[in-house]
């Protein structure tokens with residue numbers, strides 16, 4: 001059985017969420033060391049949540065492959081959210097479920113190997129989705145009343161600029177910095193740019209200010225060639241003290257890592273990327 005491009009993308013996106021979760025240390029977020037500023041979450045719960053998201057994305061890819069209509073796709077997304085709350089008792093990956101689903105549906109309408117075409121498709125799919133969606137009572141909705149530009153809705157309607165424009169160029173160029181510094185630079189940029197409704201909900205404007213300042217310090221550390229571990233550990237303590245988190249930053253990083261992984265494993269995308277022949281691999285050259 002051959003795996004379709006959509007199924008490959010679905011797997012890559014779930015792997016991106018895993019990579020985000022395992023990135024340690026991270027301020028305010030669940031990682032391998034602690035649960036950040038999330039008393040209701042832990043590593044095991046987040047791992048179970050990603051398995052659930054993975055299953056959901058495969059189901060969505062299957063539905064797209066048999067040309068299911070928009071109502072069925074939306075019902076599959078809502079069911080995934082519902083299952084997450086029912087099985088895990090918390091909002092573990094609501095943002096992740098939505099963003100990964102949006103990218104997968106957009107990838108069915110455009111060439112996913114072309115980021116620009118995919119972004120245009122995201123804009124169209126998001127516009128159609130939010131034109132139909134009824135208001136719901138969520139933390140994000142509450143924040144949007146005071147900060148209309150904050151949160152996942154604006155980010156999606158604008159074509160996920162913080163994914164395609166802010167971090168993809170960094171994640172996609174393995175020559176710039178070695179791992180995990182490249183990922184931390186992407187994190188630092190997101191912390192400075194994202195209008196994260198989870199930070200606003202927890203700490204108001206001060207939350208975003210703290211996020212930006214911490215992002216700028218992290219970027220300076222990385223670009224200065226220093227080890228960021230100590231700084232990140234300190235920043236995590238600071239975020240925990242303020243009950244500050246950055247779920248939107250985490251979601252965008254996870255989805256960005258997933259999509260960058262998909263592109264990097266697709267050799268046709270990288271002009272000038274030379275496939276290593278088995279002979280050369282064996283000879284170690």
Ligand SMILES: CC(C)(COP(=O)(O)OP(=O)(O)OC[C@H]1O[C@@H](n2cnc3c(N)ncnc32)[C@H](O)[C@@H]1O)C(O)C(=O)NCCC(=O)NCCS
Pocket residue numbers: 073074075077078081091093094095096097098101102105129133138139140141150151152153155194195196197198246247248249251252
């Ligand atoms: C749009 C959704 C995610 C609700 O958003 P809302 O902001 O109202 O809810 P909530 O406060 O729970 O926030 C959602 C998530 O957004 C993330 N987030 C916050 N800020 C940002 C940001 N600026 N950018 C990206 N993500 C962000 C947070 O981590 C959080 O998990 C939603 O639940 C929904 O409508 N789901 C339907 C599922 C579906 O149909 N999927 C199929 C889509 S094709």
Ligand SMILES: Nc1ncnc2c1ncn2[C@@H]1O[C@H](COP(=O)(O)OP(=O)(O)OP(=O)(O)O)[C@@H](O)[C@H]1O
Pocket residue numbers: 020021028029030031036038041046090091092093094095096139198201202245246247248250251
């Ligand atoms: N490693 C991570 N740790 C914590 N949250 C993450 C992580 N990765 C992604 N997220 C995102 O962060 C969101 C959780 O944010 P948050 O806990 O603020 O939401 P909430 O449960 O709706 O609000 P609150 O906890 O303030 O009541 C999840 O929906 C998820 O998408």
